[in-house]
Amino acid sequence: MAHGQEYSGQWVALNGEELLSHGLDARSVRDEARAKGVQTPLMVHIPDEPGLPSAFWV
Amino acid sequence: MPSIEFSRTHSYLPAVDGISLPVFLSDGAERVKLLAHVDTGASHCLFERRHADLLNLNVEAGEPTAFRTATGRVDAFGHLVTIETLGLNFESVVYFFADERINKNLLGRLGWLDRIRIGLIDHDGLLYLASYD
Numbered sequence: 001m002a003h004g005q006e007y008s009g010q011w012v013a014l015n016g017e018e019l020l021s022h023g024l025d026a027r028s029v030r031d032e033a034r035a036k037g038v039q040t041p042l043m044v045h046i047p048d049e050p051g052l053p054s055a056f057w058v
Numbered sequence: 059m060p061s062i063e064f065s066r067t068h069s070y071l072p073a074v075d076g077i078s079l080p081v082f083l084s085d086g087a088e089r090v091k092l093l094a095h096v097d098t099g100a101s102h103c104l105f106e107r108r109h110a111d112l113l114n115l116n117v118e119a120g121e122p123t124a125f126r127t128a129t130g131r132v133d134a135f136g137h138l139v140t141i142e143t144l145g146l147n148f149e150s151v152v153y154f155f156a157d158e159r160i161n162k163n164l165l166g167r168l169g170w171l172d173r174i175r176i177g178l179i180d181h182d183g184l185l186y187l188a189s190y191d
Contacts, residue, residue, distance in 0.1 A: 011108070027111065040091045042093065043108075044092065045161040047161060
């Protein structure tokens with residue numbers, strides 16, 4: 001996601017490229033997106049350090 | 059020379075963190091959309107706990123299972139949900155991490171990879187998918 005650093009540690013709700021809402025509480029973020037008319041937004045939790053490469057596998 | 063046909067194509071960002079694709083999980087009336095990474099090293103599909111919460115699932119009511127990881131054991135709970143990727147959907151038992159601090163979403167072997175056929179051209183960021191039938 002572009003601008004990931006701005007939202008590090010937060011949940012963001014997206015509709016395509018559009019950022020609908022963001023915050024620390026996933027349900028509030030989803031509800032705010034729904035209030036804007038998007039029933040099933042893409043919900044992404046931005047890592048605390050989004051710029052770091054991932055070794056993966058938890 | 060064997061050949062495989064695919065019905066879906068997905069473009070992901072090459073050279074960016076992992077191979078991800080959008081996933082819908084649904085249970086009853088609720089549905090969530092998230093980004094998950096293809097993980098051939100994962101035995102099962104594992105998702106962030108908050109997605110279970112958004113589906114109104116009682117996480118601890120699921121099947122308790124421990125998973126081995128590079129840094130030790132993690133606990134998760136299995137739930138039967140509908141999983142949809144690129145328009146292909148089926149019912150699978152997927153697992154939600156007990157620890158809400160784990161923010162990984164993984165499409166692993168049982169419940170996803172074993173239900174599909176998959177092709178990758180990572181250099182071009184292209185993923186091909188078809189149901190296994």
